[in-house]
Amino acid sequence: MDAVLFGIVTCLALAGGTGVIASRRPVYSALSLLVVLGSLAVDYLLLDAPFIAVLQVIIYAGAIVVLFVFIIMLLHAQSGEDPQGRAVLPAPLGGALCAAFGLVMLVTVTRSAGQPAPVGAGFGTVEAVGRALFSGFLLPFEAASVVLLIGMIGAVALGRRLPPGGER
Amino acid sequence: MPVPAPYHLALSALLFTLGMVGVLVRRSVLVVFMSIELMLNAVNLTLVTFARARGSLDGQLLVFFILVVAAVEVVIGLAIIVDLFRSRQTVDIDEVDLLRG
Numbered sequence: 001m002d003a004v005l006f007g008i009v010t011c012l013a014l015a016g017g018t019g020v021i022a023s024r025r026p027v028y029s030a031l032s033l034l035v036v037l038g039s040l041a042v043d044y045l046l047l048d049a050p051f052i053a054v055l056q057v058i059i060y061a062g063a064i065v066v067l068f069v070f071i072i073m074l075l076h077a078q079s080g081e082d083p084q085g086r087a088v089l090p091a092p093l094g095g096a097l098c099a100a101f102g103l104v105m106l107v108t109v110t111r112s113a114g115q116p117a118p119v120g121a122g123f124g125t126v127e128a129v130g131r132a133l134f135s136g137f138l139l140p141f142e143a144a145s146v147v148l149l150i151g152m153i154g155a156v157a158l159g160r161r162l163p164p165g166g167e168r
Numbered sequence: 169m170p171v172p173a174p175y176h177l178a179l180s181a182l183l184f185t186l187g188m189v190g191v192l193v194r195r196s197v198l199v200v201f202m203s204i205e206l207m208l209n210a211v212n213l214t215l216v217t218f219a220r221a222r223g224s225l226d227g228q229l230l231v232f233f234i235l236v237v238a239a240v241e242v243v244i245g246l247a248i249i250v251d252l253f254r255s256r257q258t259v260d261i262d263e264v265d266l267l268r269g
Contacts, residue, residue, distance in 0.1 A: 009179075013183060014179075017183050020206055021186055021199070023194065026196055026198045028200050040212070040213055043176065046171060047176065047217055049219070049231075050215045051228070052192060052212075052216055052231050052232070055232065056200070056212075060205075060209070060238075064205065067242055067243065067246055068198070069199075071246045071249065075198075076250055089193065094189060095193065098188045099185070101180060101185065101188065102182065104186030105181045105184065106178055109178075111174075113173035113177055113198070113217070116172070116221050119224065123220075124225070125242050128225060129217070133229055133232065137227075147236065150240075151241075151244055152243070154244050155244060158247035160256070
């Protein structure tokens with residue numbers, strides 16, 4: 001059962017990832033990204049991380065992809081790319097380089113995991129994660145809220161319309 | 169019967185590689201940014217996998233903080249992209265070369 005679900009998740013995630021980088025129009029990339037994020041949420045459920053899975057759906061699929069689609073709508077006509085221009089690397093060279101790197105990473109990373117440790121029934125639930133968060137990581141948690149506040153202020157400052165000819 | 173950890177790690181490595189191809193090969197700054205999100209998610213998957221394999225919640229907590237920072241990063245990044253678009257009328261990263269020597 002788990003294996004079947006994992007197979008479906010893998011196919012969807014890889015198809016979505018290919019869609020992100022291969023789509024002609026950015027809105028298709030954003031929707032492919034949504035597929036990847038959704039299938040990863042299912043994968044988190046398979047890995048006994050229900051809380052992270054819920055966060056993934058709410059924050060990534062909910063907030064971040066919506067923000068992307070919103071910006072694409074804002075910039076819609078000009079958000080495509082000119083097929084004549086050049087990228088950082090030409091596609092064959094970049095692809096070959098990444099394939100080599102990916103192969104090395106695949107070998108290294110898949111060999112580094114041992115047998116899964118036995119975990120209790122409550123592993124990864126909101127209660128368990130919340131307990132660990134608020135008992136051991138209270139200061140980073142508060143710092144994260146400050147980071148969110150600073151991000152909000154930064155977005156407002158960056159998004160402000162410039163007065164004609166004026167300095168920011 | 170749970171799926172062994174190496175399979176999850178392999179999926180994560182492949183997703184990371186796809187994101188890297190996107191960053192190197194595409195020129196629309198929006199698509200490059202989405203590829204970066206893809207790489208970030210691949211790393212999150214690795215962390216969750218190792219958290220499960222080691223039976224420790226610390227990996228999941230790290231993912232929690234990464235999600236917070238990723239949300240802020242996307243907000244700031246998209247604000248910069250909108251600002252860039254206002255001043256340059258383009259989202260092509262090749263056009264943005266003010267720092268080129």
